[in-house]
Amino acid sequence: MRGPPHTTFRRAEIGSPAGVPVIPAQTDIAIIGGGLIGLSIGWRLARRGLDVTVFERGTTGQGASLAATGMLAAAAELEPGGEEHVPLSLESQRLWPGFARELEADSGLSIDYRSDGVLLVALGREEVERLRFRHEAQKRVGLSAQWLGGPEARALEPGLRPSVIAGIFCPDDHQVDPPRVMAALRQAYLALGGHLVEGCEAEPELAGGRAVGVVTPGGVCKARVVLVAGGAWTKLAGLDIPVRPLKGQSLALRSTPETGGLSRVVWTEQVHLAPKSDGTLIVGATMEERGFDDTVTAGGVYALLDGARRALPSIEEMPVEAIWTGFRPTSLDDAPILGETGIANLLVATGHHRNGYLLAPVTAAALEELITDNRITGPAAHFGAARFAAIKAFSSEVETGSRQENASTQEEAAE
Numbered sequence: 001m002r003g004p005p006h007t008t009f010r011r012a013e014i015g016s017p018a019g020v021p022v023i024p025a026q027t028d029i030a031i032i033g034g035g036l037i038g039l040s041i042g043w044r045l046a047r048r049g050l051d052v053t054v055f056e057r058g059t060t061g062q063g064a065s066l067a068a069t070g071m072l073a074a075a076a077e078l079e080p081g082g083e084e085h086v087p088l089s090l091e092s093q094r095l096w097p098g099f100a101r102e103l104e105a106d107s108g109l110s111i112d113y114r115s116d117g118v119l120l121v122a123l124g125r126e127e128v129e130r131l132r133f134r135h136e137a138q139k140r141v142g143l144s145a146q147w148l149g150g151p152e153a154r155a156l157e158p159g160l161r162p163s164v165i166a167g168i169f170c171p172d173d174h175q176v177d178p179p180r181v182m183a184a185l186r187q188a189y190l191a192l193g194g195h196l197v198e199g200c201e202a203e204p205e206l207a208g209g210r211a212v213g214v215v216t217p218g219g220v221c222k223a224r225v226v227l228v229a230g231g232a233w234t235k236l237a238g239l240d241i242p243v244r245p246l247k248g249q250s251l252a253l254r255s256t257p258e259t260g261g262l263s264r265v266v267w268t269e270q271v272h273l274a275p276k277s278d279g280t281l282i283v284g285a286t287m288e289e290r291g292f293d294d295t296v297t298a299g300g301v302y303a304l305l306d307g308a309r310r311a312l313p314s315i316e317e318m319p320v321e322a323i324w325t326g327f328r329p330t331s332l333d334d335a336p337i338l339g340e341t342g343i344a345n346l347l348v349a350t351g352h353h354r355n356g357y358l359l360a361p362v363t364a365a366a367l368e369e370l371i372t373d374n375r376i377t378g379p380a381a382h383f384g385a386a387r388f389a390a391i392k393a394f395s396s397e398v399e400t401g402s403r404q405e406n407a408s409t410q411e412e413a414a415e
């Protein structure tokens, strides 16, 4: 693709597969997928002194994780029907400060964890009613959300247009910077002795109806436990699981002293605007049912820029630094799928939809508990795979020799 002189089509890239990947003969825990979720779990397990190997078919974070904005927004992102997910989101928000502190300490890197809150705004009269409706829903489920008049909202963010006539301030919704988080996770995981095999596709290896390791083009790695954290590709990584890719286009602008910027995340009906400490302003994100089509489209970019300009006129002067697409791993109920699969020793952690960053700490804690204590307690216990009947069989599209061999035992395990 060809872009304007200083514009890229990825915001960041982390890691590089070096030559032919070396596959260890065995490991205690094999994780398929080196995204935010796989690496967060790997890091927590490595902290416990376990022998972990993460298999990533490209480079770490190349899936959804480097495409994200990094909002930790339990209140702002509350969707109709999402009320049942609130205890999980709140638990993860509670865990975030400790997760951030330990990640920064283990990696020696900053993740730009900012506790500035999120400001939702209504532009024009029509949007006010819908914002009020959202505020009522937030209050009903006990989320922190404070109603603001236009002048109060604009006092928080003086760069906003006068057409901002109401707002909700969510003081407990924070943000991190995804490329920094991914760099820190990779670094912390490796520093604690975790093994990372990049440039290596992997699938679970089954024998006798249980997972016994992973199969890769370079050979088999035996493992006591196999965890699939393949994001939107989880189905292709061997699990017939109701997760689909939900495309999102985003772009990065650069604020300067002349343009000014924002002090916190601003959320409108059309876009969110997330200022990072290095002066980047992320404008995100479209929601498109397009399968794995990664095209950056004029319509997508137009919607983002139009939405941003309606709220913050100074974006007109900001250079465009990067434009990209990503695929959210979205389940049938928009909630994550965590834990056992119905096949012995085969676990899953995926389906984090728009909230992978928000939910990374609670997900990592739940899988750590499952692997070390054989149980999941707290709100994560309600997000097991058992709520979807379809997960219990392997997909026929991805059958390998070892899978076909075990088809009947898998059915038995599913009962």
Ligand SMILES: Cc1cc2nc3c(=O)[nH]c(=O)nc-3n(C[C@H](O)[C@H](O)[C@H](O)COP(=O)(O)OP(=O)(O)OC[C@H]3O[C@@H](n4cnc5c(N)ncnc54)[C@H](O)[C@@H]3O)c2cc1C
Binding pocket: 032, 033, 034, 035, 036, 037, 038, 055, 056, 057, 058, 059, 060, 061, 062, 063, 064, 065, 066, 067, 068, 069, 070, 071, 072, 073, 200, 201, 202, 203, 229, 230, 231, 232, 233, 234, 236, 237, 238, 247, 248, 249, 250, 284, 285, 286, 325, 326, 327, 328, 329, 349, 350, 351, 352, 353, 354, 355, 356, 357, 358, 359
């Ligand atoms: C535009 C956009 C904006 C977002 N904004 C936010 C936000 O503000 N806040 C928030 O909380 N969340 C946000 N999200 C969601 C968040 O990014 C995801 O929920 C999260 O990154 C999912 O992480 P993951 O590790 O499950 O998936 P991924 O990051 O996709 O990682 C899965 C990895 O598995 C690898 N893989 C797959 N199959 C195999 C295989 N067979 N062998 C080896 N490797 C394999 C892939 O290459 C990939 O690297 C956003 C997402 C998008 C797209």
